[in-house]
Amino acid sequence: MLKVTQTKNSLLDGAVVADELYTTPQDGKDFFESLDKSAKEPTKLAPRNTFIRAGVLTTVRGSAYMEYGNTKVLAIVAPPKELIRASARRMNMGVLNCYVNFAAFATGDLESVPERERNLASMLTKAMEPVVCRTEFLNFQLDIRVLILDDDGCLLSTAINCCGVALVECGISTYDLITASTACIYQEHIFLNPSAKMEELLWKHRGNSSNTSTPSDQEHGLIITASMDTFEQIAQCQQCGYLTPDTYVKLLDYTLAVNKSLRQIVRGVLTKRVKEQHELDLREKAENALEDQRLEGIIEKLKTQGLDEFIQSNIKEDPYVKRQ
Structure with missing residues (x-):
């Protein structure tokens, strides 16, 4: 079987085929x-x-x-x-x-x-x-x-x-x-x-x-x-x-x-x-606008109801807890 002598060649950058397919x-x-x-x-x-x-x-x-x-x-x-x-x-x-x-x-x-x-x-x-x-x-x-x-x-x-x-x-x-x-x-x-x-x-x-x-x-x-x-x-x-x-x-x-x-x-x-990326930016902008609108609503409720009344109005009872 002929032994192959490999020479350095940086331009031919193909993968070295396993199992020496080309031995002769x-x-x-x-x-x-x-x-x-x-x-x-x-x-x-x-x-x-x-x-x-x-x-x-x-x-x-x-x-x-x-x-x-x-x-x-x-x-x-x-x-x-x-x-x-x-x-x-x-x-x-x-x-x-x-x-x-x-x-x-x-x-x-x-x-x-x-x-x-x-x-x-x-x-x-x-x-x-x-x-x-x-x-x-x-x-x-x-x-x-x-x-x-x-x-x-x-x-x-x-x-x-x-x-x-x-x-x-x-x-x-x-x-x-x-x-x-x-x-x-x-x-x-x-x-x-x-x-x-x-x-x-x-x-x-x-x-x-x-x-x-x-x-x-x-x-x-x-x-x-x-x-x-x-x-x-x-x-x-x-x-x-x-x-x-x-x-x-x-x-x-x-x-x-x-x-x-x-x-x-x-x-x-x-x-x-x-x-x-443009569609993602528009979606993020719309989500931020909705979040800003929600926060504005909360601020308005705080101004009209007061802190204590606002907290009481947002307290919800646990449906799984039995009332005594």
Whole structure:
């Protein structure tokens, strides 16, 4: 049995598949042949089945939960806090810190979790820095915390989308809504929103290119694009593998098209959240008005009846107590 030598790759952040499914090149080839790949070029530029909910936690000001297929992410944003004097230095921009943690049940390879958390946190910080208006909180720091509940590929792009929603929910000023997506190419087939198994197959191919039957000059790689569509700007674009310039541009266009679809979903979620909050405020305002009206009635009774008469009029007999 061929022993697989894993190499460090921070961009391919798919889950490590348990039980070593791809122990030989033939195993990987069999899995690739079993995939549904009717055409080499994708015909539908759409995201996975997506669920986003803003304000899922009441104990923090900004929070969001996102399911992108089977990938599940929770993001929390706290209001900016002042830097400690010992570490503070005069800066013209605030500090943005991102922290990523895996739930204990999210992955089976616990040894690689600390390194993956650091890599994802670093890449997430680079993606979110161009979005936040850091000039509005000088000498303050903004902390974004992400909890990975399940990983089925597109982990970094899902975390970026979820953090973008949490930032708006927290009331942090941003230049635009940010959306991100992932695409990869393997054996001349392009996969949008690749699964964790597909990312794992690509990752092991890169680590064992000399031992596989696939030609070394054949294109294979992955690209993650985060964009702000209002200004037609790319907040972050990360690529790994071997891609020709034409293929790189093609994958970039595909991810940008998916980002536009995700943007519509995010806008709908945030609009619904604003409407819900407005209805909640109106309901609370109506309840407060009724309470004020009740208190005004009590005050009027006190003025007309007096304290003793008011107390006596409000004393009610216990129906379960027998009169003597």
